[in-house]
Amino acid sequence: xxxxxxxxxxxxxxxxxxxxxxxxxxxxxxxxxxxxxxxxxxxxxxxxxxxxxxxxxxxxxxxxxxxxxxxxxxxxxxxxxxxxxxxxxxxxxx
Numbered sequence: 044x045x046x047x048x049x050x051x052x053x054x055x056x057x058x059x060x061x062x063x064x065x066x067x068x069x070x071x072x073x074x075x076x077x078x079x080x081x082x083x084x085x086x087x088x089x090x091x092x093x094x095x096x097x098x099x100x101x102x103x104x105x106x107x108x109x110x111x112x113x114x115x116x117x118x119x120x121x122x123x124x125x126x127x128x129x130x131x132x133x134x135x136x137x
Contacts, residue, residue: 046069049069050062050066053065053068053069076090080125088100092130094130094132094133095129095133096127096129097127098125099125099127099128100124100125101123101124101126102121102123103121103123105119106118106119107119
């Protein structure tokens, strides 16, 4: 499912009259999630949606890797990543 398909689904399932309204709702949710994950301390970087799952910001440590083409060892920088764990309701529906 891509963004357009999701907005169409939101329009049908939700009580939105137009795709534009559903699109604004989608943008609001994405903005709220990304804003919450990108700011604040460790506890504020977790979003729990009981029916769906948990989004959490984590930091991967710097590590050594290997270039598969040359075989040379390279340094991989530390970076922040978002993880998702599905909730019980989602797991049961799958």
